[in-house]
Amino acid sequence: MTLDDEIIYGKSLNPEVIAVVPNDDYTLTLTFSNSEVKVYDMKPWLDRGVFRDLQNIGYFRCVRLDGGGSIQWPREQDVCPDTLYEESVPLEKHVTE
Numbered sequence: 001m002t003l004d005d006e007i008i009y010g011k012s013l014n015p016e017v018i019a020v021v022p023n024d025d026y027t028l029t030l031t032f033s034n035s036e037v038k039v040y041d042m043k044p045w046l047d048r049g050v051f052r053d054l055q056n057i058g059y060f061r062c063v064r065l066d067g068g069g070s071i072q073w074p075r076e077q078d079v080c081p082d083t084l085y086e087e088s089v090p091l092e093k094h095v096t097e
Helices: 003-008 049-055 081-087 091-096
Strands: 017-024 027-032 035-042
Touching: 017 081, 027 081, 035 049, 035 091
Parallel strands: none
Antiparallel strands: 017 027, 027 035
């Protein structure tokens, strides 16, 4: 398979999410298939459409892997795995900020 094949078939070019931990500050600690651990901030999404449900911290904590390399909540809210990877920050950097 070439890079062009991956683009044609819609496969993500970034690592997949293999573990997710919801945090009380509406961030997600994500482990990717390349062993990187990064933090993604969901706060900017909380006032947007279907993501408003995530304002309930109990519901926010229900996040799970979706089986396709990303994450999903029970009412099918999800975030693109490429967005999760590209817009998250390394755990070490997040902790020091």
